Amino acid sequence: MNKILECIELTKKYANNFCAINQLNLTLYSGQIVGLLGPNGSGKTTLIKMINDCLIPTGGIIYVNGNPVGIHSKEDISYLPDVLSLDEHLKVEELVTYFNDFYKNFNPVKAHQMILDLGINPSSRLRTLSKGTKEKVQLILTMSRDAKLFILDEPIGGVDPASRDYILHTILSNYNPDATVLISTHLIGEIENIIDRVLFLQNGQIILNSTVDEVREQHHKSVDQLFREVFRC
Amino acid sequence: MTWNLDNSRSIYLQLMEKIEKDIISGVYKPGDKLPSVRDLAVDAAVNPNTMQKALSELERNKLVYSRRTSGRFITEDETLIKSLKKSLATKNTQDFVENMKQLGFSKEEILHLIDELKENEDE
Amino acid sequence: MLGKLIKYDFKAISIPLLILHSALLLFTIFSRFFVFNHIDYSENNPLSLFTFLFVLLFYIGNIAISLGTYVIIALRFYKHLFTEKGYLARTLPVSSLSHLLSKTIVGIVWGFVNTILITFCTAFVIFTPSFFKATNLIGGMNVFFQVFGFHNSFQVAFFLIATVILTLLSVICSIALIYLAIALGSLFSNHKILASIAFYFVLNFAYSMISSIVMLPLFVKSTSTFESIRNLPHLLFSTYGILSIVIIILSTLSYFVIHYLMDKKIDL
Numbered sequence: 001m002n003k004i005l006e007c008i009e010l011t012k013k014y015a016n017n018f019c020a021i022n023q024l025n026l027t028l029y030s031g032q033i034v035g036l037l038g039p040n041g042s043g044k045t046t047l048i049k050m051i052n053d054c055l056i057p058t059g060g061i062i063y064v065n066g067n068p069v070g071i072h073s074k075e076d077i078s079y080l081p082d083v084l085s086l087d088e089h090l091k092v093e094e095l096v097t098y099f100n101d102f103y104k105n106f107n108p109v110k111a112h113q114m115i116l117d118l119g120i121n122p123s124s125r126l127r128t129l130s131k132g133t134k135e136k137v138q139l140i141l142t143m144s145r146d147a148k149l150f151i152l153d154e155p156i157g158g159v160d161p162a163s164r165d166y167i168l169h170t171i172l173s174n175y176n177p178d179a180t181v182l183i184s185t186h187l188i189g190e191i192e193n194i195i196d197r198v199l200f201l202q203n204g205q206i207i208l209n210s211t212v213d214e215v216r217e218q219h220h221k222s223v224d225q226l227f228r229e230v231f232r233c
Numbered sequence: 234m235t236w237n238l239d240n241s242r243s244i245y246l247q248l249m250e251k252i253e254k255d256i257i258s259g260v261y262k263p264g265d266k267l268p269s270v271r272d273l274a275v276d277a278a279v280n281p282n283t284m285q286k287a288l289s290e291l292e293r294n295k296l297v298y299s300r301r302t303s304g305r306f307i308t309e310d311e312t313l314i315k316s317l318k319k320s321l322a323t324k325n326t327q328d329f330v331e332n333m334k335q336l337g338f339s340k341e342e343i344l345h346l347i348d349e350l351k352e353n354e355d356e
Numbered sequence: 357m358l359g360k361l362i363k364y365d366f367k368a369i370s371i372p373l374l375i376l377h378s379a380l381l382l383f384t385i386f387s388r389f390f391v392f393n394h395i396d397y398s399e400n401n402p403l404s405l406f407t408f409l410f411v412l413l414f415y416i417g418n419i420a421i422s423l424g425t426y427v428i429i430a431l432r433f434y435k436h437l438f439t440e441k442g443y444l445a446r447t448l449p450v451s452s453l454s455h456l457l458s459k460t461i462v463g464i465v466w467g468f469v470n471t472i473l474i475t476f477c478t479a480f481v482i483f484t485p486s487f488f489k490a491t492n493l494i495g496g497m498n499v500f501f502q503v504f505g506f507h508n509s510f511q512v513a514f515f516l517i518a519t520v521i522l523t524l525l526s527v528i529c530s531i532a533l534i535y536l537a538i539a540l541g542s543l544f545s546n547h548k549i550l551a552s553i554a555f556y557f558v559l560n561f562a563y564s565m566i567s568s569i570v571m572l573p574l575f576v577k578s579t580s581t582f583e584s585i586r587n588l589p590h591l592l593f594s595t596y597g598i599l600s601i602v603i604i605i606l607s608t609l610s611y612f613v614i615h616y617l618m619d620k621k622i623d624l
Binding site for chain 3: 052053054056071081083084085086098101
């Protein structure tokens with residue numbers, strides 16, 4: 001078990017003095033599927049963007065598999081953002097080639113298989129597909145990498161239940177004891193059984209970091225129920 | 234296989250219960266080879282680490298044993314399986330009686346109810 | 357990795373740009389054979405209204421296509437690195453320097469192609485047989501060069517090559533200007549595009565001012581005597597030289613600032 005992610009005193013403060021992430025400390029080890037949960041505005045996306053070099057921290061440091069944020073960390077991270085980030089003028093098969101061109105640990109065979117499984121036409125241009133299908137393509141490309149850290153920001157949010165099952169199934173069957181999956185989502189009930197560990201984020205701080213079973217044993221309720229209690233409006 | 238998992242109880246305990254039930258009811262016969270941890274986890278839609286924990290507990294209870302390269306197998310100890318069956322049956326019955334008592338039934342009324350149901354089935 | 361970035365950047369903008377430039381080429385050929393060939397330069401007859409309007413249209417068309425070219429290049433830079441598509445770009449295992457180099461190279465290539473094509477098209481419609489006959493252009497050019505001090509065709513060729521190089525340098529500077537405007541505009545959390553456009557005009561003005569201020573003393577000094585005007589090659593080369601240096605310095609500074617902003621300051 002090695003440290004896949006280490007955040008030390010991580011801070012993100014904006015010009016108007018708003019502190020989105022406040023001296024956050026977090027260590028994630030390999031072989032775990034972790035749920036990052038918190039209400040809107042708690043800092044989930046801010047944290048995720050900082051790990052991915054899409055946002056510059058105002059304090060603290062991040063290590064991914066021992067490397068600070070940079071080219072090496074980007075090779076080890078497979079990131080699925082909550083928006084569509086692919087070039088829409090490219091065909092699906094061209095996007096597979098694109099990923100293969102830039103990522104050494106990309107598996108094009110796996111990607112093509114998943115594309116077929118979901119009935120997507122590889123020669124269609126991305127912009128001609130429906131929103132849900134575009135998101136599926138993005139997910140397929142992300143999950144076809146043999147990365148050390150998968151970061152999925154709302155992977156099942158806008159998707160129909162059958163596709164949700166397929167996505168969760170893909171995450172589970174991709175399971176690799178050397179890798180870690182970090183899932184940020186609102187749909188706690190859907191992912192509760194597949195995550196080992198759960199993180200509650202509130203006001204830029206981690207207020208809970210334990211395994212799902214510990215939560216259920218100590219609080220005698222599901223993580224979903226505990227979440228509703230803790231973050232009651 | 235349908236794994237009906239209750240969100241307010243430990244997952245690994247429920248996984249153990251389901252597998253124990255399958256052993257007792259004969260879905261898994263003594264000596265049968267279990268699917269891999271990953272396959273079981275995917276089937277149950279749970280985290281592989283949790284499934285691993287459940288299987289390790291079952292190993293500790295000697296219901297399941299593992300051979301290093303071949304995987305996990307159901308025990309061939311029929312006595313053990315029988316005693317598990319008995320203890321589960323006893324627990325279920327105790328729970329049933331307790332529930333009925335809470336509904337206001339006395340012991341005689343419970344036995345009478347069971348006889349009635351048995352007669353209706355025989356007809 | 358840089359080669360791959362360049363490949364995809366070309367892929368992203370080449371089709372619309374090829375369409376634009378093919379349209380320009382076709383329009384030019386059409387213009388030449390249906391309008392410009394029929395202009396009679398020999399007499400002093402004024403142009404017909406139709407011809408005049410058409411020439412205007414041709415001129416506007418050229419400007420529009422140039423504008424379109426630079427807008428397409430600018431949009432690619434902005435969209436791919438500073439909007440949602442930036443999530444994918446920023447998480448690729450390449451340095452921001454590679455990204456900048458790739459976008460710059462692709463921008464310069466197409467900017468240069470655009471300039472060359474516009475020049476060619478304008479020449480193509482102007483230099484019709486009638487034009488040559490009426491102005492005795494070729495003969496006139498010989499006299500022109502002699503009067504102004506070009507002693508041999510080698511100097512003329514050198515002058516033409518120098519002009520091409522200067523053009524290339526201006527394209528490099530234009531691209532730098534556009535990219536810098538976009539990078540500066542992205543520092544604002546709202547109205548990024550508006551801010552970028554504002555920065556573009558400000559920077560454009562600033563760069564022009566700087567060039568003029570640097571060039572002015574030189575120009576005044578060089579044209580103070582009749583002798584110096586006659587020595588056109590010398591004048592041109594020193595002007596070109598200084599201008600080139602100014603452009604190179606401005607471009608390099610711009611690219612340094614852009615890279616700094618991309619690396620340290622931009623938040624998606």
